[in-house]
Amino acid sequence: MSTTGGTPAASTNGTTPASTGKPSRLAGPANWADERLGIGKSTKKQLRKVFPDHWSFMLGEIALWSFVVLLITGVFLSLWFKPSMAEVTYLGSYDQLRGLHMSEAYASTLDISFDVRGGLLMRQMHHWAAHLFIGAMFIHMMRVFLTGAFRKPRELNWIIGGMLLLLGILEGFAGYSLPDDLLSGTGLRIADGLVKATPVLGTYMSFFLFGGEFPGDVIISRLYIAHVLLIPGLILALIAAHMMLLVYHKHTQWPGAGRTNENVVGFPMMPVYAAKAGGFFFIVFGFTAILGATLQINGVWGYGPYNPAEVTAGSQPDWYMGFAEGLMRIFPGWESVIFGYTVSWNVMIPGQIIPLTMFAIFLAYPFIEQWITGDKREHHLLQRPRNAPSRTAFLAAMVTLYGLLWAAGGNDILAVVFQLNLNWITYFMRVAVFVLPILVFILTRRWCISLQRHDSEVLLHGYETGIIMRAPEGAYSERHLPIDPERAYTLTARERDEVYELESGTNEHGVAAPNARMQRFRARLSAYWYGYNVQKPTREELLEAHEHAAHELEAHDDQHSADGHQFDGRHDVEGEELTHRH
Amino acid sequence: MSDQRTTPAVPGNDDAVIDPHSSVPAEPIDNPGLPAHQPRPTDIDPKAAKRAERQVASLFLLSIVFAFLFVVAYFVFEIGEDPDLFGGLGASNLFLGLTMGLSMLAIGIGAVQWARKLMSDVEIVEQRHPAASSPDDRAEVLAALQQGLDDSGIARRPLIRNTLLGALAVFPIPMVVLLRDLGPLPGDTLARTVWAEGMRVVNDISGTPIRPEQVQIGQLINAEPAVFFETDADGEPIYTDHEILIEKTKAAVIVVRMEPQDITPAAGRENWGVEGILCYSKICTHVGCPISLWERQTHHLLCPCHQSTFDLADNGRVIFGPAARAVPQLPLAVDSEGYLIATQDFDEPVGPSYWERG
Numbered sequence: 049m050s051t052t053g054g055t056p057a058a059s060t061n062g063t064t065p066a067s068t069g070k071p072s073r074l075a076g077p078a079n080w081a082d083e084r085l086g087i088g089k090s091t092k093k094q095l096r097k098v099f100p101d102h103w104s105f106m107l108g109e110i111a112l113w114s115f116v117v118l119l120i121t122g123v124f125l126s127l128w129f130k131p132s133m134a135e136v137t138y139l140g141s142y143d144q145l146r147g148l149h150m151s152e153a154y155a156s157t158l159d160i161s162f163d164v165r166g167g168l169l170m171r172q173m174h175h176w177a178a179h180l181f182i183g184a185m186f187i188h189m190m191r192v193f194l195t196g197a198f199r200k201p202r203e204l205n206w207i208i209g210g211m212l213l214l215l216g217i218l219e220g221f222a223g224y225s226l227p228d229d230l231l232s233g234t235g236l237r238i239a240d241g242l243v244k245a246t247p248v249l250g251t252y253m254s255f256f257l258f259g260g261e262f263p264g265d266v267i268i269s270r271l272y273i274a275h276v277l278l279i280p281g282l283i284l285a286l287i288a289a290h291m292m293l294l295v296y297h298k299h300t301q302w303p304g305a306g307r308t309n310e311n312v313v314g315f316p317m318m319p320v321y322a323a324k325a326g327g328f329f330f331i332v333f334g335f336t337a338i339l340g341a342t343l344q345i346n347g348v349w350g351y352g353p354y355n356p357a358e359v360t361a362g363s364q365p366d367w368y369m370g371f372a373e374g375l376m377r378i379f380p381g382w383e384s385v386i387f388g389y390t391v392s393w394n395v396m397i398p399g400q401i402i403p404l405t406m407f408a409i410f411l412a413y414p415f416i417e418q419w420i421t422g423d424k425r426e427h428h429l430l431q432r433p434r435n436a437p438s439r440t441a442f443l444a445a446m447v448t449l450y451g452l453l454w455a456a457g458g459n460d461i462l463a464v465v466f467q468l469n470l471n472w473i474t475y476f477m478r479v480a481v482f483v484l485p486i487l488v489f490i491l492t493r494r495w496c497i498s499l500q501r502h503d504s505e506v507l508l509h510g511y512e513t514g515i516i517m518r519a520p521e522g523a524y525s526e527r528h529l530p531i532d533p534e535r536a537y538t539l540t541a542r543e544r545d546e547v548y549e550l551e552s553g554t555n556e557h558g559v560a561a562p563n564a565r566m567q568r569f570r571a572r573l574s575a576y577w578y579g580y581n582v583q584k585p586t587r588e589e590l591l592e593a594h595e596h597a598a599h600e601l602e603a604h605d606d607q608h609s610a611d612g613h614q615f616d617g618r619h620d621v622e623g624e625e626l627t628h629r630h
Numbered sequence: 631m632s633d634q635r636t637t638p639a640v641p642g643n644d645d646a647v648i649d650p651h652s653s654v655p656a657e658p659i660d661n662p663g664l665p666a667h668q669p670r671p672t673d674i675d676p677k678a679a680k681r682a683e684r685q686v687a688s689l690f691l692l693s694i695v696f697a698f699l700f701v702v703a704y705f706v707f708e709i710g711e712d713p714d715l716f717g718g719l720g721a722s723n724l725f726l727g728l729t730m731g732l733s734m735l736a737i738g739i740g741a742v743q744w745a746r747k748l749m750s751d752v753e754i755v756e757q758r759h760p761a762a763s764s765p766d767d768r769a770e771v772l773a774a775l776q777q778g779l780d781d782s783g784i785a786r787r788p789l790i791r792n793t794l795l796g797a798l799a800v801f802p803i804p805m806v807v808l809l810r811d812l813g814p815l816p817g818d819t820l821a822r823t824v825w826a827e828g829m830r831v832v833n834d835i836s837g838t839p840i841r842p843e844q845v846q847i848g849q850l851i852n853a854e855p856a857v858f859f860e861t862d863a864d865g866e867p868i869y870t871d872h873e874i875l876i877e878k879t880k881a882a883v884i885v886v887r888m889e890p891q892d893i894t895p896a897a898g899r900e901n902w903g904v905e906g907i908l909c910y911s912k913i914c915t916h917v918g919c920p921i922s923l924w925e926r927q928t929h930h931l932l933c934p935c936h937q938s939t940f941d942l943a944d945n946g947r948v949i950f951g952p953a954a955r956a957v958p959q960l961p962l963a964v965d966s967e968g969y970l971i972a973t974q975d976f977d978e979p980v981g982p983s984y985w986e987r988g
Contacts, residue, residue: 133872135871141709162709163709165709168709172727201761238917240917241916241981241982244982245983248985251984251985254816255816256812256813257813258813260814261819261879262918298756305662305663306755313754315751315754316754319745319749320749323741323742323745324741324745324746327738328742329738330734331742334730334731334732334735334737336731338732340723340727341731342728355875356875356879356913357834357882359934376916376936380952381951381952383955390983390985390986391985392954392983392984394952395916395917395952395983474937507658537661586658587657587658589658590658590659
């Protein structure tokens with residue numbers, strides 16, 4: 049790492065100068081540690097490392113801290129949970145199930161809920177924290193996407209984040225399956241059906257996964273080790289990499305007065321973020337504890353032990369599996385038999401191909417965008433979503449698609465709650481997932497572009513004061529005043545989009561360039577992606593507009609054309625009152 | 631937009647490569663620089679600072695109080711007795727969670743308040759550096775790498791290189807082979823169930839056999855093969871709990887009775903029912919959920935997982951949803967004692983599709 053202290057201003061933000069007079073009480077332990085670990089050199093710059101401040105930078109932190117809550121509550125649960133499918137007779141405190149045969153996993157989950165003090169609280173906190181973890185990762189990822197924070201040099205961190213989301217979802221599904229209740233067993237049964245639909249290898253994969261035919265007697269212990277060791281280990285390692293890259297790249301920041309692509313302006317790690325982020329951990333922890341106390345979640349005792357011949361109506365996976373569930377539900381029943389082998393398109397496409405493709409497109413997006421723009425520069429300033437209209441619209445379309453699929457995953461619930469015909473909901477969804485995202489894309493893009501126009505308007509002609517002026521000849525107009533210079537600068541602190549243009553499809557001998565078709569496609573894509581954007585005004589345009597405005601204002605000044613004009617912000621209005629003339 | 635590329639090439643240097651991004655017009659407004667620091671009330675008013683200090687300390691004290699209350703709640707409230715207390719939450723759970731949560735929140739809010747009100751809020755500026763290392767460093771690394779490769783002689787000794795690559799390609803094979811015993815091979819186990827000629831169809835809970843006259847028109851009975859409830863000569867169950875779970879996954883059935891004239895049996899299935907009583911696999915042909923939502927008027931059977939709908943009067947044909955195949959039917963008859971029996975196993979694999987299914 050090649051960080052240095054930066055400008056002289058960076059050395060301190062304290063109000064009193066640091067003194068070297070009296071050795072502090074910290075010096076002793078610090079020396080002890082440094083003489084053994086040599087941490088002085090590496091912590092020197094990190095302790096006062098600057099992070100910019102914005103509420104949206106906290107979203108990833110929610111994910112981080114909820115993961116810590118998951119680790120803490122998870123360790124507690126593991127002290128009692130028995131990941132075994134051995135059949136036992138339940139003899140615990142919960143009356144309704146006493147005497148029933150069930151797996152040890154389910155029985156020990158009931159024991160945690162009813163016979164361990166605080167056990168139910170920890171179970172509920174664990175489940176709530178899992179929701180929070182995955183939800184926060186989703187929203188953090190959307191923030192990064194919308195603001196262009198994934199651009200060079202952060203593409204790899206974007207991919208690491210995507211892997212974290214995928215692992216988080218897998219981890220959630222594994223944990224959801226562990227109690228071996230009726231609902232989670234049904235989830236596993238669906239997963240088994242999904243695995244079996246894999247061409248050629250499906251049944252082998254299923255038999256190896258479940259140790260024989262579904263449900264077998266090993267899946268819980270196998271999922272357990274994945275859930276408590278394998279996946280959390282990977283998640284921890286990726287979080288470490290994610291954070292190290294964050295520190296190395298330094299955090300992105302919003303543009304503004306004094307904030308450039310070459311610096312980072314904010315508060316130091318020590319003490320401001322140590323207190324804020326450390327305090328925020330306790331807030332997340334406390335918040336999950338209150339959720340666990342007051343909102344019941346996954347009351348497995350109500351579902352009963354798993355029985356492959358039973359299911360309850362209204363079976364739903366946890367919300368983050370909802371979009372995959374929706375895909376499974378609305379896909380038509382296509383299946384073909386080719387040379388005596390069965391290909392289950394109806395399971396393979398919605399259950400395996402589409403989710404993985406969507407995921408791959410998202411991971412690849414930074415590289416796709418880079419290829420369209422040809423932009424290889426480093427970007428540390430965030431973009432407002434409106435200033436990347438096509439990207440913002442793409443996300444809005446994807447969110448629409450995700451939301452529709454998610455709703456489709458609960459089509460039975462929707463039918464019951466809204467008294468609608470289940471079949472028609474499904475038919476509607478089959479069409480809507482194609483039509484609505486496109487509509488939303490177009491609308492969002494136009495919306496962003498009109499917001500860009502508005503920004504230009506404000507820059508060129510000032511803001512609307514709400515003061516209506518009447519000219520001597522009787523024409524009415526609204527007075528506009530220039531916005532303050534810092535805001536004006538912030539509005540212009542963005543890059544001009546450049547549409548990639550084909551130099552020439554052929555060389556001087558008229559021979560087509562080797563990848564001319566690809567380049568033509570790229571140029572068309574670039575024109576479509578950026579060509580409609582509104583670019584910020586040039587210096588000349590601004591000067592001209594301001595001169596014009598100043599001239600206009602002058603013309604209107606001091607003509608007292610209407611009462612109230614003195615409240616135009618250009619006069620001293622001490623002691624003035626709005627009066628009605630009769 | 632080409633009209634923006636107005637700046638000419640670098641004057642006096644025809645070889646200079648123009649970065650297209652360097653030729654955009656100058657920034658319309660100059661960066662006004664970091665605005666001056668605005669002091670907070672706590673910066674200038676010692677009283678306000680004192681007040682903030684007291685706030686933070688009170689929050690920390692509050693946290694201590696709640697931590698103690700947590701311990702009290704832990705020992706005061708019994709668990710397991712009445713989980714329905716306080717809206718199904720249980721007194722213990724509710725008070726443990728609230729006290730723990732409030733104790734944590736107080737620490738967190740206190741720390742954040744401390745940072746916001748009392749710690750210096752003068753923004754400081756740190757310069758960024760390109761993510762890449764300096765060209766010198768890069769050159770040095772490449773040189774070192776080259777030196778290392780040269781020293782190893784890997785380029786001069788292709789025999790070593792190639793055998794090493796071969797060994798590295800082969801060494802994962804034992805690791806993969808090791809996983810072989812994760813499970814048995816599928817064979818044709820998925821195509822068979824425990825149903826056999828003459829096996830009674832019994833109620834899934836009680837295990838009692840079913841007489842045709844006990845089944846009402848429009849009724850649906852969840853049923854299972856009788857063998858799940860039988861014992862061998864020593865009085866031991868024929869199937870253990872585990873084996874039953876596995877076999878049930880394929881052998882669970884439903885018995886329904888419809889008006890015989892409503893049923894349109896396919897060719898060869900004319901005598902698979904008994905007086906309008908038909909037996910179908912309970913396992914959905916989509917991904918294997920048990921299906922039992924029965925509409926007696928329409929003879930439709932709906933899967934609660936993905937809403938595939940089957941018409942049981944029409945050979946279990948799919949009429950809606952993502953399932954591709956009709957739900958398999960089990961041929962029924964009546965034995966000498968007047969109970970429903972199966973006349974054979976299913977004539978096709980039940981449950982979700984798989985590659986070898988054919």
